[in-house]
Amino acid sequence: MDTDKLSSGTCAISRGLALVGDAWSALILRDASLGMTQFDQFRTSLGIAPNILSRRLKALTEAGVLEKRRYSERPPRDEYVLTQAGRDFLPILAAMGEWGRRYNGTGKLSHLVVSETGERVRATVVDEISGRPLRDLPLRLVMPEAG
């Protein structure tokens, strides 16, 4: 889809989707959060065609979600690490995981824990100010005034 059009629109949701609006991109970020940085690691983990992976890594780098770093000069090799924007996307993936568990969750599935304690984490979306779960709130999306 036309990400330039998404990125110039006035909907905040579209602005997010313009940066990481497909499953491959989101899964690359998941793998980056697991510590993967190298092309071959992503390729093996995802079973993704090399040309598609190249394109997605380039797009995520241009979107400022991954940063490309040269880690070897001979042979020339780059790695990809999460930026602040990329790290800030991970909670959204976690919420996506809870939703996936609820509505597409047959069999044993992965889950999130706090690194040091191993304590189980269940991601849910709340209003930052009132702390109320968004699913309990009747919401309305307000588009900005023209001009």
Place this chain on the structure above:
Amino acid sequence: MDTDKLSSGTCAISRGLALVGDAWSALILRDASLGMTQFDQFRTSLGIAPNILSRRLKALTEAGVLEKRRYSERPPRDEYVLTQAGRDFLPILAAMGEWGRRYNGTGKLSHLVVSETGERVRATVVDEISGRPLRDLPLRLVMPEAG
């Protein structure tokens, strides 16, 4: 991408992405949450090609995120309404909107309010049990044991 493969894997995040893993699908759900139900409403709002829209509506219906309802027999006309799974996805879109505002947020943008009060809502992802923001927690994704 191969959504069957995503759907049979053991990662809860993939399970979510298998149901709505692209920008068009997410934007259709956004529009459905704004009250749109008809093919032409989605088409006009999104500027999406009719064949792509048909395919996405079919996939979202098969995934159980939208429900297709016949609302006119002559001429035959269907509408698409959010299921419980679809409504439960909206908080994730809201979190995506806050992230889009933060990292791709030039100009005036849409925002969420509580329907009756008009009170501003800022979506953020927390751990349901401890209430702690996920961005402050060092997390680890645990894959299930084989077998």
